[in-house]
Amino acid sequence: MNVVVLVKQVPDTESLVQIAADGVSIRKEDVKWVMNPYDELAVEEALRIREAKGGTVTVVSLGGARVQETIRTALAMGADKGVHIQDPAAEGGDALATARILAAALKSIPFDLILCGQRGVDEDNGQVGPAVAERLGIPHLALVVKLELLDGRVRGHRLVEGGTVVVEAPLPALITTQRGLNEPRYASLPGIMKAKKKPLEVKTLADLGVDPATVGAAGRKILVQALKLPPTRKAVRMISGETPEAVAAELVRVLHEEARLI
Amino acid sequence: MADGIVAVTEQREGKFRKVSYEVVSEGRRLADARGAKLTAVVMGSGVQGLASELAAYGADRVLVLDDPALADFRVEAYTEALAQALAADPPAVILFGATVQGKDLAARYAARLDAGLAMDCTAIDIRDGDLVFTRPMFGGKILAEVKIAGLPQIAAVRPNVMRIERQPRQAAVEAPALSLGAVPTAVVEKRMDTSGRVELTEADIIVSGGRGTGGNFAPIEELAAALGAAVGASRSAVDEGWRKHSDQVGQTGKVVSPTLYIACGISGAIQHLAGMSSSKVIVAINKDPEAPIFSKADYGVVGDMFQILPKLTEAVKALKG
Numbered sequence: 001m002n003v004v005v006l007v008k009q010v011p012d013t014e015s016l017v018q019i020a021a022d023g024v025s026i027r028k029e030d031v032k033w034v035m036n037p038y039d040e041l042a043v044e045e046a047l048r049i050r051e052a053k054g055g056t057v058t059v060v061s062l063g064g065a066r067v068q069e070t071i072r073t074a075l076a077m078g079a080d081k082g083v084h085i086q087d088p089a090a091e092g093g094d095a096l097a098t099a100r101i102l103a104a105a106l107k108s109i110p111f112d113l114i115l116c117g118q119r120g121v122d123e124d125n126g127q128v129g130p131a132v133a134e135r136l137g138i139p140h141l142a143l144v145v146k147l148e149l150l151d152g153r154v155r156g157h158r159l160v161e162g163g164t165v166v167v168e169a170p171l172p173a174l175i176t177t178q179r180g181l182n183e184p185r186y187a188s189l190p191g192i193m194k195a196k197k198k199p200l201e202v203k204t205l206a207d208l209g210v211d212p213a214t215v216g217a218a219g220r221k222i223l224v225q226a227l228k229l230p231p232t233r234k235a236v237r238m239i240s241g242e243t244p245e246a247v248a249a250e251l252v253r254v255l256h257e258e259a260r261l262i
Numbered sequence: 263m264a265d266g267i268v269a270v271t272e273q274r275e276g277k278f279r280k281v282s283y284e285v286v287s288e289g290r291r292l293a294d295a296r297g298a299k300l301t302a303v304v305m306g307s308g309v310q311g312l313a314s315e316l317a318a319y320g321a322d323r324v325l326v327l328d329d330p331a332l333a334d335f336r337v338e339a340y341t342e343a344l345a346q347a348l349a350a351d352p353p354a355v356i357l358f359g360a361t362v363q364g365k366d367l368a369a370r371y372a373a374r375l376d377a378g379l380a381m382d383c384t385a386i387d388i389r390d391g392d393l394v395f396t397r398p399m400f401g402g403k404i405l406a407e408v409k410i411a412g413l414p415q416i417a418a419v420r421p422n423v424m425r426i427e428r429q430p431r432q433a434a435v436e437a438p439a440l441s442l443g444a445v446p447t448a449v450v451e452k453r454m455d456t457s458g459r460v461e462l463t464e465a466d467i468i469v470s471g472g473r474g475t476g477g478n479f480a481p482i483e484e485l486a487a488a489l490g491a492a493v494g495a496s497r498s499a500v501d502e503g504w505r506k507h508s509d510q511v512g513q514t515g516k517v518v519s520p521t522l523y524i525a526c527g528i529s530g531a532i533q534h535l536a537g538m539s540s541s542k543v544i545v546a547i548n549k550d551p552e553a554p555i556f557s558k559a560d561y562g563v564v565g566d567m568f569q570i571l572p573k574l575t576e577a578v579k580a581l582k583g
Contacts, residue, residue: 013513013533017403026404037514099373121513123399125381126365130337131373139338139446142366145507155450159508160362161461163454167336169447179514180507221378225394225407230539236546236562247563248573251545252581254561259543261467261522262489262578 001055001149003046004109005079006102006116006132007039009063009070013121024224035070038117040184041177045147046115047078048182053149056080058109062090062101068200075195076187082200083109089205092217095123099131101215104208106136111172113154118143118176126176133174141167145180264413266353267293269321270303270344272363273312280464281359283319284424288386289357290320291427295388301325301353302433305340307333310437317433319426324435331442334449335363339442341370347438353414355393360418361463368418378410380417384519384540393417401513401536421463422519423540460492462511467522470494470511470538474527474548474567477504481571482526488578494518494538496528512537526567530555547571 011017012032020027035043046057059074061067062085071082085105093101106114114133119126126142133140141156145164148155155168159178187195205212213219239254241247255262269289271282286302293300302321304312306328313324327343344367348356356371358364360382372379380395384405387394395408395417410416462468469486471479473496486493495505497512511518513533523541527548528534535558538544546559547567556562563570 011400013401013536014531016532017400019404026400094378096373096376096378121401124397124401124517125369127369127372127379127381130366130369134341134370134373140370141447142337143362158362161463162459163452165334165449166451166453167447167449178507179510221411222380223409223411225409227399228405228407230398230402230405233544233558233560236556236559238556238562238564240564244565244569244573247565247570248577251561251563251574252577255522255543255545256581259522259560261543262581 001049001053001112002058002110003049003055003113003115004058004060004106004111005039005042005046005074006114006128007043007059007061007070007074008036008117008120009033009061009067010036010120010122013037019227019229023226026227033066033069035073036117036120038119038121038177038179041179041181042115042117043074043077043079044182044184045177047185049113049149058083060085060102060105060109062098064091071200072195073187075198075200076191077185078191081198084200084202085208086202087205089212089216089218092220093215094220094222095125095127096131096221097215097219099128099135101205101208101210102128103132103135104210105203106132113171114174116174116176118178129174129176136174138172138174139169140174140176141169142176143178144175145178147175147181264352264354265296265298266301266351267296267298268301268303268348268353268356270305270356270358270364270367271316272359272361273304273306273309276309276312278312278315279359279361281361281364281421283426284421285357285359285419286316286319286321287427288419288424290429292355292386292393293322298354299323303327303344303347305332305343313433313435318428318430320429320431321433322431324433326435326437327440328437329440329442331445336445336447336449337366337370338447339445340367341374342442343440344371345374346440356414356416358416358418360420364418368416372416375414377414377416378412380408380410383417383419384423386417386419398517398540401517401533402539403532403536420519460490462492462494462509462516462518465492465518465520467491467524468494468511468518468520469524469526470496470528471499471526472496472528473498473502475499475504477502479504481568481575485524485571485575485578488575488582496534497531525555525559526571528555529553530558
């Protein structure tokens with residue numbers, strides 16, 4: 001079974017996100033870059049599939065030089081090889097452009113199954129997985145919390161509002177991973193040492209046959225006008241009282257009479 | 263109708279989800295502002311009877327995409343049906359509800375058309391004749407205002423945000439012929455929660471618990487029951503195994519926008535604050551007066567949630583009689 005995992009490097013979720021001086025992008029300095037947490041689930045699941053069924057796990061990522069750290073992390077977890085798509089013309093693209101490039105890269109990588117996180121925790125789009133599947137003309141199952149491989153098919157337990165829906169798709173298929181699927185392993189020290197020797201191929205848009213005009217900043221369909229911080233709230237109003245009863249009564253009064261919420 | 267507005271609705275078991283009225287109402291506002299016609303789309307099997315309901319929210323036309331292959335949501339079949347139905351008369355703007363289903367369909371459909379999609383919008387404004395979509399990123403730490411190049415412009419709007427407005431009118435109902443062929447995927451099982459609990463992303467009120475619960479969510483459940491609220495949890499409560507992943511509010515969980523969010527025993531890690539900061543009113547109950555949650559709250563109570571919540575539940579019950 002050949003499994004390809006699409007990973008993205010994102011700012012750590014515990015970090016403060018700041019708007020850059022241009023007003024339309026975030027500050028890239030002083031940011032701790034990590035593998036998108038949902039993609040960690042995808043890497044872990046790919047490794048478990050390989051452990052059960054054999055085959056190879058290939059990790060693909062798009063971005064500048066620092067993205068190699070994230071690919072190495074996946075290799076240290078146990079993935080077999082990495083593909084880094086690096087091209088100045090690919091920088092600054094939107095979800096559609098990213099999907100176009102990744103789908104082009106997948107034309108030259110054999111796969112039975114593609115795994116990726118359900119969304120990046122940076123732009124919160126959730127578009128790349130479905131868009132890659134659409135471009136490749138294969139089915140996809142989104143938000144999978146349990147994955148079963150059957151003969152030539154995959155069965156995904158999808159988390160929807162208020163329940164779980166179990167869907168089967170023929171292979172090849174793309175799966176987007178949701179929290180609950182597994183607990184990603186940490187890279188071990190021997191894993192980190194081994195990762196340094198694993199193959200990591202760098203590809204350009206020309207290698208993939210992608211027209212630079214259709215991707216990157218030039219190909220954007222989503223045009224950012226401004227980034228803003230959410231509106232700040234008024235200072236908190238503390239509710240106090242002699243007893244828990246008094247506090248509760250006052251809070252209910254305020255929510256009922258003033259805020260008119262209950 | 264290259265200027266038309268389309269609102270794609272979502273039904274389950276023959277009943278519209280609330281976000282459907284929100285997207286149709288929002289579609290009506292855009293159509294009025296631009297002098298355009300609004301088409302609402304209903305998808306499913308045996309859903310003809312639902313069409314008239316959408317006229318009440320201002321649809322000029324209702325397209326009913328009714329086919330046995332659409333009985334269960336399968337994104338490939340829904341994408342194909344929508345593509346066939348809208349191809350003859352391509353609209354300028356297409357709105358979806360940003361639910362699990364709506365986001366999935368919007369993403370695949372936008373890729374099919376190679377069209378720009380603004381995911382999970384909390385506002386759509388018109389500036390100098392152009393649509394400007396506001397969408398939270400980084401779980402709500404940043405708001406992006408974006409325009410979309412080319413047509414159609416596609417947006418998925420966050421549930422619980424757009425105002426529902428009843429505006430009855432006569433709507434033409436059409437049921438275009440579909441030819442969906444073989445669908446590669448099959449739904450083999452559905453396990454739905456039948457307890458009638460409110461879903462987090464659609465809830466008007468959420469009572470949420472964190473590490474301060476020590477794993478005891480009973481007082482939170484009781485307050486939530488009294489308020490008709492949904493129960494949420496912080497990441498640490500989920501990591502401890504006290505609550506399911508699907509209850510998690512935050513940047514790596516659900517982003518919620520209720521009218522009232524009551525955070526109990528939650529200190530307020532950045533990634534949690536990101537997921538609930540678009541709530542209309544936030545109440546924080548925490549032992550630690552220095553907890554960061556108080557910086558995001560409208561009302562704060564410093565105290566032991568195990569003493570305060572039961573009294574709060576009693577007071578709510580007394581109020582509701």
